Amino acid sequence: MKNYSNEGLIFLPDFKLFDYEEWSQLLEKRVGITIPKERELFLQTKIWSRMRELGISSFSEYWQMVKNGITGNLEWSELLDRLTVHETSFFRHGPSFKLVENDFNNILENKAKFHYKVWSVSCSTGEEPYSLAMMLHQLKIKAEKNNVYYGITATDVSKPALMQAENCFYSKEKVKEIDLNYRKYLTSVNSNIFTIDETIKDRVAFGVFNLLKIEKMPTIKFDIIFCHNVLIYFSKGKKIKILEGLKRFLKKGGLLVLNPTDIGSWKSQGMTRITYKRTLAYKLD
Ligand SMILES: C[S@@+](CC[C@H](N)C(=O)[O-])C[C@H]1O[C@@H](n2cnc3c(N)ncnc32)[C@H](O)[C@@H]1O
Numbered sequence: 519m520k521n522y523s524n525e526g527l528i529f530l531p532d533f534k535l536f537d538y539e540e541w542s543q544l545l546e547k548r549v550g551i552t553i554p555k556e557r558e559l560f561l562q563t564k565i566w567s568r569m570r571e572l573g574i575s576s577f578s579e580y581w582q583m584v585k586n587g588i589t590g591n592l593e594w595s596e597l598l599d600r601l602t603v604h605e606t607s608f609f610r611h612g613p614s615f616k617l618v619e620n621d622f623n624n625i626l627e628n629k630a631k632f633h634y635k636v637w638s639v640s641c642s643t644g645e646e647p648y649s650l651a652m653m654l655h656q657l658k659i660k661a662e663k664n665n666v667y668y669g670i671t672a673t674d675v676s677k678p679a680l681m682q683a684e685n686c687f688y689s690k691e692k693v694k695e696i697d698l699n700y701r702k703y704l705t706s707v708n709s710n711i712f713t714i715d716e717t718i719k720d721r722v723a724f725g726v727f728n729l730l731k732i733e734k735m736p737t738i739k740f741d742i743i744f745c746h747n748v749l750i751y752f753s754k755g756k757k758i759k760i761l762e763g764l765k766r767f768l769k770k771g772g773l774l775v776l777n778p779t780d781i782g783s784w785k786s787q788g789m790t791r792i793t794y795k796r797t798l799a800y801k802l803d
Contacts, residue, residue, distance in 0.1 A: 531575050536562050540581065545601065548594070549675055550730040550760075551751045553601075564600045599678040603751075606642040608695040609649045611746060613796035614775050618742055620794070621773060622654055622668070625741075626661040634668040637740045637767065640675070640729070640748035644683025644722075645692070647672035648714050650744065651721045652700045671738070673727035680724050686713050730756070732763030739769040749780040757781055765789060768802040775799045 538558045545551050545561075553561050565580065574580045584590050584597060609615055618636070625632050634654070638647040647670045654668040674680050693704055693712045704712045727735060729748065743764050749757050761784055764774055774789070778798040789800040 531566060531569065531577050533562065536565075536577050537581075538562070541565065544584075545598075548730070549598065549602075549728060550753075550756045551602065552753055561601070565597065568597050568600055595677045599676045602676055604642045604676065604679050606645045606747070608645045608692070609653075609697065610646065611777055613794070614744065614746065614777070614799075615649065615653060617773070617775060617794045617797045617799055618650065618744070619653060619657060621742065622657055623661075626657060626663050626666055629666060630663075631665040632667070634666065634742075635738065635740045635769075636668065636670045636742040636744060637738075638670060638672040639727075639743060639745040639764070641672035641683060641724070642674055642676070642679050644672065644680075644686060644724070645688075645695075646744065646746065647683070647722045647724075648686070648718060649696075651718045652696075652703050652714070655703070655718055655721065656700065668721060670722045671740070672722055672724050674724075675726065675728045677726055680726060684724050686719060687711050688713070729760050729763075732760060735763075735767070738767065739772070740767055741769055741772045743767060743772070743774045745774065745780075746777040747780065749776070758784070762786060765802065770802055772802050773799050774802075 538555065538561065541561055542553045542558075545553060565577070569575065569577075569580050572580075574583070584593050622634060625634055636647075636650055636654070638650060641647045651668075651670050654670075658666060658668065672683065674683075687707060688711070690710050690712065693701070696704070703715045703718050705715060706712050729752075745764060749760065752760065761774070761781070765786060765788070768774060773792070776798045778796065781798070784800070786800070788803050790803055792799050792801050
């Protein structure tokens with residue numbers, strides 16, 4: 519029997535029928551994210567709020583929907599977007615950007631011709647890859663090196679986040695995070711919304727990618743793999759598997775740049791930890 523809230527129109531599901539094990543295992547299996555039992559209420563509320571949008575009042579009906587074929591895949595993508603954290607900002611963790619700046623400057627100084635490839639691994643709504651692109655663009659212009667190219671591959675598991683990234687509209691509040699030096703790459707759409715110039719946007723290519731399926735990624739080799747604020751959501755075993763997977767995508771001498779708080783220590787054959795203030799980075803020998 520359906521329950522009704524005292525608002526009259528909202529169907530309340532029977533919360534006792536919410537199967538935490540079933541839902542958390544699905545999330546863990548498909549994207550590797552673990553939601554501990556203490557966060558059951560978070561999981562339940564997020565799922566329920568999506569069910570409300572669809573007018574579904576039974577957890578088992580929604581479960582069947584999510585598990586079912588192409589419609590299920592589309593719905594899964596919507597739900598996943600609500601269950602994952604997309605918090606991000608322009609030039610987040612400055613020291614990692616400084617490290618990339620330093621590496622690219624070495625290329626600009628020492629190579630007449632080069633294609634510098636960067637992978638922003640879980641790029642959320644695009645602030646990270648656009649920050650990298652603005653920075654590299656400015657360095658290249660300053661060095662007047664026309665034959666040094668740069669390109670950024672930006673991926674995430676969340677399609678809605680990627681759509682926002684591709685649309686490239688950011689609020690006035692958001693763009694305040696961008697250093698004045700780079701504001702010249704912004705255009706105002708209206709008094710509250712800004713976008714980024716085509717010259718910068720053209721250097722960034724977005725794509726859906728699930729870190730748990732790292733073996734399915736086509737083998738492109740990168741100079742920089744920038745992986746920040748995503749490994750924290752995985753178990754230790756999965757973190758190691760992902761890091762070993764990422765290593766395969768580095769050019770010789772390429773850098774894997776991580777957020778220092780995302781992992782404890784990691785040792786891997788052929789990877790040397792490099793020291794650069796307040797960063798956590800490894801070079802492929
Ligand atoms: C907190 S944001 C980090 C964004 C950006 N890297 C930064 O540091 O600001 C975490 C991102 O990881 C993505 N994510 C979660 N699980 C993932 C997976 N299995 N594969 C790829 N991306 C994933 C989420 O969709 C989210 O956009």
